[in-house]
Amino acid sequence: MPKSISVLILAHAFGLLQGAAAVECTGTFDAISASDYVAAINPGWNLGNTLDATPDEGSWNNPPAQPETFTDIKAAGFKSVRIPVTYADHFVGSSPGWEIDADWLQRVSDVVDMALDAGLYVLTNVHHDSWQWADISAAGANLTAIEERMYQTWLQIGEKLGCKSSSVGFETINEPPINTEEQAAELNKVNGIFLEALKASGGFNTQRVVTLVGPSMDSIKTSQWFKAPTGYDNPWALQYHYYSPYDFIFSAWGKTILSDSDIATIESDLENIRANFTGVPLVLGEFDASPLNTEPAARRKYMDVVVRKAKELDTAVMLWDNGLDHFDRKTKQWKDPHALEILFNAVAGVSNSLSSYTTDASATEQSSSAYVFYKAGKDITDQTISISLNGNTLKSITTEEGTELSSPADYTTSQGDITFTSSFLSGHFSTSGSPGSKANLTLTFSAGATAGVNLVQWALPKLGSTSSTAVSGADLRIPISWAGINQPAAVKMLRSDGVYLFDDWTQYLGPLQAAYATFDGQWNWDGGDLIIRAATVDAVIAAGVATTFTIDFFPRVAGNSLNYTLNV
Numbered sequence: 001m002p003k004s005i006s007v008l009i010l011a012h013a014f015g016l017l018q019g020a021a022a023v024e025c026t027g028t029f030d031a032i033s034a035s036d037y038v039a040a041i042n043p044g045w046n047l048g049n050t051l052d053a054t055p056d057e058g059s060w061n062n063p064p065a066q067p068e069t070f071t072d073i074k075a076a077g078f079k080s081v082r083i084p085v086t087y088a089d090h091f092v093g094s095s096p097g098w099e100i101d102a103d104w105l106q107r108v109s110d111v112v113d114m115a116l117d118a119g120l121y122v123l124t125n126v127h128h129d130s131w132q133w134a135d136i137s138a139a140g141a142n143l144t145a146i147e148e149r150m151y152q153t154w155l156q157i158g159e160k161l162g163c164k165s166s167s168v169g170f171e172t173i174n175e176p177p178i179n180t181e182e183q184a185a186e187l188n189k190v191n192g193i194f195l196e197a198l199k200a201s202g203g204f205n206t207q208r209v210v211t212l213v214g215p216s217m218d219s220i221k222t223s224q225w226f227k228a229p230t231g232y233d234n235p236w237a238l239q240y241h242y243y244s245p246y247d248f249i250f251s252a253w254g255k256t257i258l259s260d261s262d263i264a265t266i267e268s269d270l271e272n273i274r275a276n277f278t279g280v281p282l283v284l285g286e287f288d289a290s291p292l293n294t295e296p297a298a299r300r301k302y303m304d305v306v307v308r309k310a311k312e313l314d315t316a317v318m319l320w321d322n323g324l325d326h327f328d329r330k331t332k333q334w335k336d337p338h339a340l341e342i343l344f345n346a347v348a349g350v351s352n353s354l355s356s357y358t359t360d361a362s363a364t365e366q367s368s369s370a371y372v373f374y375k376a377g378k379d380i381t382d383q384t385i386s387i388s389l390n391g392n393t394l395k396s397i398t399t400e401e402g403t404e405l406s407s408p409a410d411y412t413t414s415q416g417d418i419t420f421t422s423s424f425l426s427g428h429f430s431t432s433g434s435p436g437s438k439a440n441l442t443l444t445f446s447a448g449a450t451a452g453v454n455l456v457q458w459a460l461p462k463l464g465s466t467s468s469t470a471v472s473g474a475d476l477r478i479p480i481s482w483a484g485i486n487q488p489a490a491v492k493m494l495r496s497d498g499v500y501l502f503d504d505w506t507q508y509l510g511p512l513q514a515a516y517a518t519f520d521g522q523w524n525w526d527g528g529d530l531i532i533r534a535a536t537v538d539a540v541i542a543a544g545v546a547t548t549f550t551i552d553f554f555p556r557v558a559g560n561s562l563n564y565t566l567n568v
């Protein structure tokens with residue numbers, strides 16, 4: 001049910017309290033509509049884990065932002081950058097003025113200028129404050145204090161950035177946790193307080209495009225509860241984020257594929273929020289299937305489906321990148337250049353040819369045409385991969401060195417099926433050779449993105465030990481010698497009494513998911529170790545029964561798993 005918003009009265013009170021000095025700008029402002037801004041920023045890239053890191057820029061996995069990164073992002077083809085900023089650790093004053101460190105505001109202004117200088121549009125926000133002082137959903141939250149601080153925060157940001165060009169847009173706050181309709185009504189009010197503060201801050205801020213945010217920036221809750229504040233001049237778009245399906249994106253419960261029903265759900269989720277906000281410019285401000293933990297063929301399909309559907313629905317996309325996901329800011333390498341090409345082509349409405357993979361969630365083995373796998377010791381035979389051509393034709397296949405493969409000596413084709421000959425594969429694989437990636441082939445089509453095929457020789461990896469007794473309170477690190485792809489695909493956790501260590505309900509999933517655990521929180525890996533998280537070790541101790549971890553590797557086929565038993 002819509003609720004009336006008494007923001008004006010409230011926020012005017014803040015204004016009087018603060019005696020706000022509105023900034024005045026020399027120069028002019030080239031006003032832009034929200035729909036033109038949204039069209040112009042597509043596609044965008046997130047400068048993740050940088051100014052949003054806590055307590056400070058540089059505290060997480062990235063060095064401070066540098067001008068070069070923005071020129072690299074622009075050169076890659078992006079039109080905009082979202083610059084998330086956390087203010088929580090930069091307040092030097094308390095209630096009622098909530099003064100922000102002048103050096104921090106200057107730094108934010110400087111980084112915004114770096115992006116503008118590179119020719120990018122900018123969207124900046126108040127970021128991880130959402131789960132710190134600004135958490136509306138927290139038990140006993142002092143809403144008056146949150147409102148006061150939001151107002152003062154945006155008043156100061158508005159004053160500092162008020163004279164920036166119309167290429168700079170503002171976003172209320174990142175992913176505000178909201179669970180109830182009542183909290184959602186408070187967030188709607190906070191969007192109004194944000195606009196009221198911008199109005200008081202002066203500069204060009206009432207003409208500036210803003211992106212307002214709904215509950216948790218979740219498409220469903222936003223559809224349910226978001227109401228735009230009224231009585232403001234700012235052109236506005238609505239921003240939401242999308243990380244579904246959760247199990248695929250976060251490698252939960254052994255999920256390494258996208259099923260056809262997953263794809264249908266992605267499409268209907270994006271269609272639903274569009275249908276709820278007809279005529280409202282929409283920004284998908286964060287989405288990502290990270291090269292760090294997702295299977296390449298499924299990841300590329302995901303990129304194509306999300307971006308193509310967003311484009312069709314007049315929604316701008318901004319790729320999340322925490323600095324480990326996509327672009328290595330130091331080496332300037334993109335981790336998955338094919339996924340990037342897919343993104344740009346989908347934004348341009350050009351059809352992409354995509355590697356096929358197993359989409360059946362009940363399958364007992366999975367294949368992926370992003371690879372040609374060869375198991376060491378076997379005969380080297382012809383191998384076929386399958387590409388969904390999507391209206392294109394295959395033009396060429398080249399090696400990293402740029403050598404073009406010849407047909408029929410190296411490969412033959414039949415529609416989207418490409419068969420590599422044993423004589424070609426023998427040049428890369430050998431029955432007694434060492435395991436690992438032997439070559440990356442690039443498939444070029446008549447239109448759209450290139451596809452990649454990684455030739456991988458594999459054997460069963462080796463663990464440094466196969467059992468131990470659980471020790472509470474620390475991660476268990478098991479040394480591992482990789483033998484093909486240097487990461488696990490999934491880890492199953494089954495107690496010796498037959499009970500699943502976690503998530504009993506996964507018994508209803510397929511054989512490659514039942515009893516499987518979740519990446520990062522329950523297991524992880526690094527260069528030389530498989531890591532069983534302390535929380536998992538403690539769960540084994542609490543269960544009081546030995547538990548076997550079955551570690552699956554890629555390809556997920558019979559015989560490519562290892563067991564480790566943790567005793568109590």
Ligand SMILES: *[C@@H]1O[C@H](CO)[C@@H](O)[C@H](O)[C@H]1NC(C)=O
Pocket residue numbers: 095142143144145148
């Ligand atoms: C809530 O915040 C307001 C504004 O900062 C403050 O005046 C009030 O005392 C706070 N209430 C409580 C219960 O802490």
Ligand SMILES: *[C@@H]1O[C@H](CO)[C@@H](O)[C@H](O)[C@H]1NC(C)=O
Pocket residue numbers: 219220223224269271272273275276
């Ligand atoms: C609005 O979104 C909800 C939740 O996603 C969906 O169920 C509903 O069908 C959408 N409304 C319209 C008019 O499409």
Ligand SMILES: *[C@@H]1O[C@H](CO)[C@@H](O)[C@H](O)[C@H]1NC(C)=O
Pocket residue numbers: 335437438439440454
């Ligand atoms: C092929 O690409 C993958 C993924 O980027 C990489 O890990 C691997 O080392 C490459 N293989 C070769 C032979 O360069």
Ligand SMILES: *[C@@H]1O[C@H](CO)[C@@H](O)[C@H](O)[C@H]1NC(C)=O
Pocket residue numbers: 494548550561562563
């Ligand atoms: C690994 O352990 C599971 C039980 O958790 C068992 O079914 C399977 O046969 C074992 N595999 C190997 C290779 O020992």
